[in-house]
Amino acid sequence: MDIGLLGQYLANGVMLGTMYALVAVGFTLFFGVLDVIKFSHGDVLMIGAFTGFTTYLGIVAIGIENPWVALVAVLVVSIATTAALGALIARYLVLPLKSAPPLNILLITLMLGTALREGVRLFYPDGSNPKAFPALLPTASLELGSFSLRADSVILVSAGIAVIIGLNLLINRTRLGLAIRAVAQDEETAKIMGINYTMIVLVTFAIGSGAAAFAGIMNGLYYNEVNFGMGLLLGLIGFSAAIIGGLGNIYGAILGGFLFAGLQTVGAVALPFASAYKDVFAFGVVIALMAWKPTGLIAERSSDRV
Template identity: 40%
Template sequence: MSGEVFFQQFLNALGLGIMYALIAVGFTLFFGVIEVVNFAHGEVFMMGAFVALIVSGILVAAGFTMGSLPLFVAVLVAVLIAGGIIGVLLEKFIVRPMRGAPDIMTLLITLGISIVMREAVMLLVPNGRNPQPFPNLMDLDSIQIGGVLIKPEAILSIVLSAILIGGLAYIIEKTTFGRYIRATAQDREAAMMMGINVKKVFIVTLALGSALGAVAGLMNGLSYGIIKFDMGFAASIKGFAAAVVGGLGNVYGAIAGGLLLGFLEILVVSVIPDGSSYQDIVSFIIVIMCLVFRPAGIFGERAYEKV
């Protein structure tokens, strides 16, 4: 592999990994704080992309210029809000009624609602069964360094993800509400006894995680120029896998897990002949191995079962 190809592949992997990381953060946050695995998270990702598509259409009709910064910022804010709202609705109508039910039921209901969300988008969006072209919200030129071409969308994704994850880390580590979240994650009962409004913590957690997931959907649309109603499933699986590899419940682990998965996939494709056929198999086998030999993830702490 020549240096140019290597660097190009490195960039490809970074772009893919950061997107997985952004989805994985949601999974890990929900699990850490609420103790649910939200299979509908991939559909939030998908809906984020569709909200961006619809909102940008409306804004352009209202006079914004395609490819301008104000349009992009407006769409980004709309997607963040929409993601948050979907998160709150999921908490209220799906996660909360299932409190106290066996884990397996909670998991299955998020699976069920993910099917409903996916099919609803397919049926409601005109021609929804087919992929939808995604508008070029930011009109930037490609940068070429030597033989390496850098897509502006990739840089934008990486920077934006870094800012969002940084923002989330700030909220969790530095603010009072972040302390509530951490306390609830550590011990729900104790947090309740200390007067923390756990219900509110749950709502905010789902809203935050879902907003990030929705933005990942927006970035996915920007990078590939196409969105489809069924793109949430793959996102769910990869994001969940990344969160597991990093250790469910560990935000920084999720980021590392996402990047690791991204690099791994690109490695398989670029090194093994006909590797692209085996891309999914290899990454899934590694996830299973990881689960068997390090069930708590690479960065997870060893957990003991509470009796």
């Protein structure tokens, strides 16, 4: 195999892994604090990407040309909107069902995901067609033999990894993170410590959703396209990654994200004739993994949260 091509696969794998990890971390945070699966996560990501796209159109409309200004505006508006959406979902759909059978929350968020997806398809202008996401990052590339390293890819991956590290520091090093971990480990004792439980849950959902919005923008910048259905696949992949890593464990989620990307990449390398089957292959592997290790590769312990 050609070294250059291998490098290309590797770069692509790292890119996908970063995106998947960002989505999986959200699932893990939600499961950590509330023991729930919020399946609308992928579609919330899609909303984030569309908000970013709309912001870009708005920025262009008011005559701002500088791509960096546009990028910052896209990120800020998208992350803020999506974080608010995440908190609203937690407040009005997830918390009210907290004492209902756990499957109900999975169902209600699955249905919400469908509603968000269909809402964009039906009500966004020409929403059923893919939208061309602008290339806001410099596209210069460094040629290393047959392997070309593009600046935008490098920036995207570095920024993604920075966000993951930032999230990790937030969870493990700050007062807010301490409260999130406390709620995850023992809700009632956390309340006795004087932690405002509802507030922490809402903030956690906002953080996870904001991370998803970031992944959505990354996805848009990388593929130069956003579409209403992008969240379903990304959500499912993020969910699978979180489960492979043992739900509720933040390192597991990151590992799961990169593992999943690795699987897809290996699948693409090993079965080049069947590249169309790469998603089929990936999900086949998820099902097989679930048969082999039903609770994920890093087994979940009830005390091992966040």
